[in-house]
Amino acid sequence: MKKSIALLAMSVLSAAALAHGTASQHAAESMPMPMGGPDMQQMHEQMHGPGMGHPGDPSQVTRTLEIVLDDSLRFVPAELTVKVGETVRFFLKNSGQQPHSMMIGPLAQLQTHAAMMANMPSMPHAAPNLLELKPGKRGGLVWQFDQPGTVDFACLTAGHLDAGMVGKIVVTE
Numbered sequence: 001m002k003k004s005i006a007l008l009a010m011s012v013l014s015a016a017a018l019a020h021g022t023a024s025q026h027a028a029e030s031m032p033m034p035m036g037g038p039d040m041q042q043m044h045e046q047m048h049g050p051g052m053g054h055p056g057d058p059s060q061v062t063r064t065l066e067i068v069l070d071d072s073l074r075f076v077p078a079e080l081t082v083k084v085g086e087t088v089r090f091f092l093k094n095s096g097q098q099p100h101s102m103m104i105g106p107l108a109q110l111q112t113h114a115a116m117m118a119n120m121p122s123m124p125h126a127a128p129n130l131l132e133l134k135p136g137k138r139g140g141l142v143w144q145f146d147q148p149g150t151v152d153f154a155c156l157t158a159g160h161l162d163a164g165m166v167g168k169i170v171v172t173e
């Protein structure tokens with residue numbers, strides 16, 4: 001029970017940080033953290049990850065990248081390459097019979113969210129880095145990448161991440 005509360009708190013913090021965007025995020029970083037300590041630091045890194053990027057401005061989209069999600073529990077393609085600073089629209093199509101989703105972030109964060117959703121399926125979990133698709137549906141997610149490196153994504157439907165429904169975005173200079 002204690003663990004569930006910790007995970008819930010983490011999710012709320014994460015969603016709030018994402019919702020407030022980069023400016024307030026930096027302001028928060030420069031303030032003393034009342035809870036402090038190495039655990040908070042580690043948690044913070046897991047929430048934001050180094051260079052996972054942020055929701056993009058739809059008017060700045062330069063490319064649309066199509067990804068198909070299906071019941072083989074794979075993203076096709078599962079690896080994409082973008083450039084630093086580029087704003088792209090991921091255009092997703094769920095061609096399966098099950099719900100699928102795409103959440104962008106560091107793998108550790110995605111695993112935490114997947115575990116939380118498996119434990120508390122009725123909890124609302126909308127987030128700017130998450131797109132959920134019912135069977136047969138399509139949808140878009142606009143994202144901007146601000147640092148070179150690798151950003152993970154995964155499907156959060158129960159069991160799908162563990163079955164290998166993950167992918168990565170390589171951000172190049």
Ligand SMILES: [Cu+2]
Nearest residue numbers: 100155157160
């Ligand atoms: Cu899935």
